[in-house]
Amino acid sequence: MAKTPPELSRPTNPTLKTPSYPKQRTTMSVSSLYSPKLSILHLALCVSLFTLYHIRFLHAPPSSTSWSLMHHWERVTNCTQELESMAEKLRQAVTFLPLKDLRYADTAPQGHTWFMSSMYDTHEEGEVQYQQFPSESSKGRLLCLKGKETHDGSWNSYALAWPEALPINATLLKGLTFVSYNHYNYDNIWHGLSAMVPFVSWHRRNGCESPSRWILYHWGELRFNMSPWLKILIEATFGGAPYIENFEGVNDSQPVCFEKSVVMRHNEGGMSTDRRIETYDLMRCRAKVYCNLSLEGRISEVNKQGLPVIGLTLFMRTGPRSFKNESAVIGIFEKECAKIDGCRLMVAYSNNLTFCEQVKLMSLTDVLASPHGAQLTNLFLMDKNSSVMEFFPKGWLKLAGVGQYVFHWMASWSGMRHQGAWRDPNGDECPYGEDDRRCMSIYKTGKIGLNETYFTEWAKKVLDQVKIKKLEEAAANKTNASASICACG
DSSP states (O other): OOOOOOEEETTTSOSOOOOOOOOOOOOOOOOSSOOHHHHHHHHHHHHHHHHHHHHHHHHSOHHHHHHHHHHHHHHHHHHHHHHHHHHHHHHHHOOOEESBOGGGGGGTTSTTOSBTTTOOOBOOTTSOOBEEESSTTTTTOEEEEEOOOSSOGGGSEEEEEOGGGOOTTOEEEEEEEEEEEOSSOSSSHHHHHHHHHHHHHHHHHTTTOOOSEEEEEETTEEEOOOOHHHHHHHHHHHTSOOOBOOOTTOOTTOOEEEEEEEEEOSTTTTOOHHHHHHHHHHHHHHHHHHTTOOSSOGGGOBOTTSOBOEEEEEEEOSSTTOBTTHHHHHHHHHHHHHTSTTEEEEEEEGGGOOHHHHHHHHHTOSEEEEESSGGGGGGGGSOTTOEEEEEEOTTHHHHSOGGGGHHHHHHHHTTOEEEEEEEOSOOOOOTTOTTSGGGHHHHTTOOBOOOHHHHHHHHHHHHHHHHHHHHHHHHTTOOOOOGGGGSOO
8 A cells, every 4th residue: 555644733743753655766757647537537447346346246146256256356456456556656756846947037036936937826816926735726736845955946846746646755744834935035024024915915815724834935945034023923913923844854855745835926916905905904903912002093092182192203223224413303303293283203213122112103103204224114003094204315216226115115005105205315425426336335325314494394294284184083083993904804
């Protein structure tokens, strides 16, 4: 009989058990002579023959029953052995392909991408682009991975296999596995969040099903860590700390297959604005629940005079892209905030706040003013329709590429209002000429100056808009509080 691969459940027992298959050469070759349909046909034939022989046996004369039974059983046994042989040949026919296909290096993140390049995504209009195994498109086959390479993804590989014919020496992991491809990294909270969002959307649309494990890839290379901020957000969103699979106890040539898996390789690509907003709503709500914060929202907070409180937060950076004269910038915004009844100024630094302190700070913020940087990823934690003001050092507009607009996009995707950006015209000089792309290495770490007149008018304009909006909402007795957005649908 063909041996069944061991089934393991993670993360309660994260140590892989060595499968009981005898060691064999794992050279795989494609065979076009065998298929699951043929196996099913053989099985049906065996069952039919056994049934017919059994009926015939019941009507046979007593003298012939002994010989007939032995003869018929021999035929059924032969049929069973054929099925076992068929399964073994299917097992031998599983073909592993490189996770990173170098033929598509020039268009790595596009289309089917260079990650699992032979596979195409399932994509309904407005939804995430994903692959799920087993599924109708995979013809019921499971995803199997092989290799633990962390420097060259072309040495890691993948294959599809039927549950009854997993690759030789394979280990089967039970439960749901999330397989994430990130073209950038998981340490930067913006890039990490972008890779997480499609999984949250899938989770929301599939009855809040949560993963037993995460497998992280960058360019087909395994990654075993993500930023602490992202880990806690995942824990808050999915109801448990993420177990990042490290394939402990598995050698480089041993396949690992997954009972159920979902693969994402396009981040938020393909998602409609409405779907993105719903996804960020869910993460915001669950982050507040995780941090024991009220879901009532900013609309309900008033000062002693009964006026709506307007939270203005300066979210500062240290080092690259920080303000050259912080006290002067704070003074400008402090002066304008003091002119608005109910305005409360808060100054904070993301590098000395815990995750929940950042969630609380954003829950108290209506206007977020901050230099361009990863700390702005927190903007989705504000109540919807809150405002964002962004600051850039010299040189970014010409040389930074489309990535400089990520927080403008994120504000739109999470239901916020991006109120524009101020770009410092002054800064470090570049010896190559300001349009030379080599200058970006200098501008990227530049610091930000100030324009008192512009900052004053800009702050006044944004605060006036927020004041009017909040007064209108208070008069209409509106509320943006709803525990239902924490639920899946």
